[in-house]
Amino acid sequence: MTAGSRSSLLPPVKFARALAEAVEVIATLEEFFSALRRTRIVVRGPKPAAAIRDFGVPITLTIPEPNTWREIVKALDEHSQTVPLKQCRVAVQEHGEPSPELYAALRERGAEVVPVRVYRWELPEDLDPLKHAIREVAEKKINVVMFTSSVQLVHALRVAEDIQLRQQFIDGLKRLMVASIGPICSEKLRENGVRVDLEPSHPKMGYLVKEAAERSSATLQSQR
Template sequence: MLKVCTFESRRSEEMLSLIQRQGATAVSAPSLKEIRLDENSDVLKFGEELLSGQIDIVLFLTGVGAQAMLDVLVTRWSMEAIAGALSRTMVLVRGPKPVGVLRSCQIKVDYRAPEPNTWREVVSMIDSTPIPIAGQVVALQEYGQPQKELAQALRDRLAEVRSVPVYKWALPDDLAPLEAAIRSTIAGDLDVLLFTSAQQAVNTLDVADRLGLRGAWVEAARKCVIGSIGPTATEMLESLGLRPDLEPSHGKMGHLVIETLALARSARG
């Protein structure tokens, strides 16, 4: 029976169930926790600039980030005032999740980047549509790690970029399951590794490094079948020395589990 490790945290129970329904043994190794920034001065400063007409374009990257930003803003201004100010800017989004959040607050969306929803699609959308970037002030809602490539691409197009970090990632409080999974990988006890975000890979390597096992873990992980939820996670894994064996046909957890396990079984013969 295949032994499959998932690094998912927030939806770990769902991932375990998906793996088990495919007849495999599931190992849960939560690799991150999401933390709202305690000091929301960046968001409040953005709000002041937005309502005073100093922002030309707002780019939302995630649904959770968009909601978190709005939650902070309504502590000082009414949603009506926020929506009105955003209506006077151009609103860009990456992927479907920010769209739902914004529309539920009656905030219009001008352009949405297509799948697979990486920063490259955002840049391609800007280049292929009449979005006036040059000389404009662009507020960039960041999540997790700073969006250096996207910010630089906007600057290359002569935009003035103002990053607005909303939440960040930290290691989970209980590292024992992740440490155990790292050691199990090195021992050859795991067949499949599933990553549903880029930050999971970063944090897993961070913990392996703290244990003095980074090199050993990377070498052992290369012998496993690695499934990546999509291009952003794949790009991060590759930058860390791991090449995923599969991205699912759709960037959903169910597709990731089914298709990666099918590949692992076919590889076994």
């Protein structure tokens, strides 16, 4: 593998499509797709895989559920002959925030990492609904909370701090059922002292809602 070789890690579908649209400013789509076809493509899950296939670009490796940075590194290690990393330039399309653990793991394996920020999670302009939800949790008026990304907790804690309810909010989360979309989100919750009562069988919104509804009654009963 030479320093000029390339790999790319691509996340969800709408951002892959947005990236393709942005490229039209500096090159034709066919030139872009031709470049992708000369690159080893690694995707996280079925949705980005479908988008890449729509472009007519072959996929080198698809990461299995729950599609975290750990699964990415494990899959790359298991397919090191197919996707060698040493002296390879790896572009990582970020999914709302950096992934320092992934970058470190890739660099440890000899890759040059090029993070590509397509979008970034920010707080909404209207914080009133979030403030209301934080107060409801702090005052024990909510039975179930579902987190679909770790950044949701980060933002909630930031706003809770601003309204001087951070500890009350965390204490409130400990008294209700907390459902988390997947391992990275659960890790962030536990780092902040919050117990995770449920991770769905698949890290998808539909499974999260369905399984939380099915288990909420028994979970809440056991906490009394």
